[in-house]
Amino acid sequence: MRDIETRKDILLIIRNFYDSLLKDQSINFYFTKASLVDQNLEEHFDVLATFWEQGLFLKGGYSNNMFQIHKDIHDKHPFTHEHFEIWLDHLYSAITENFEGNKADQMKTMALNMATVMKIKFQ
Template structure:
């Protein structure tokens, strides 16, 4: 298997990843009923984000945290949602790719999920 090297690789991964999530009742409703995403319209934005994050290419300029904070206002994103998301992310990327960038994207995904949870649910002191 090859590593993630191009925008096309990321697009293939994102398409497979979202197909898996949209077929999982534990999380699919967040995309279909709450966010009401149109995958074909959303896919270029997802690809832009990961291309910028992993390959340091592209022009993604949206605030990914704010998008998810707004979503969380509509439907509370739980630890289970994050676990399901990370599980599909890791499983899908491992089915398609292997290498340095493949390992790096999994680490980045864990970091992104962790930061989002911290920002959504700050600890009270």
């Protein structure tokens, strides 16, 4: 199995990730009701791919405030510790089912760091 190398690889992970998230009744509310992300997935995937490209490949281009976006949702519909764990499990699965290597590990570490910071900030 190869490592994450391109935006196309990131998009594969994101699509697999969202396929599983949207099927998961314990968390899909945040994507279908709280944020309505599911109504324009391709646009959302493009934004997410830019975010991950910036983190993994130092490409730049992401200008949204990711923490504020999630804080706004949390303020209306609080995330629990379990929601973060479910989110991480789905993302880790989407990564490990397709890739292995330094960038795959880096993406998992970045996700864990983001979830940890959000849990602390949103208390």
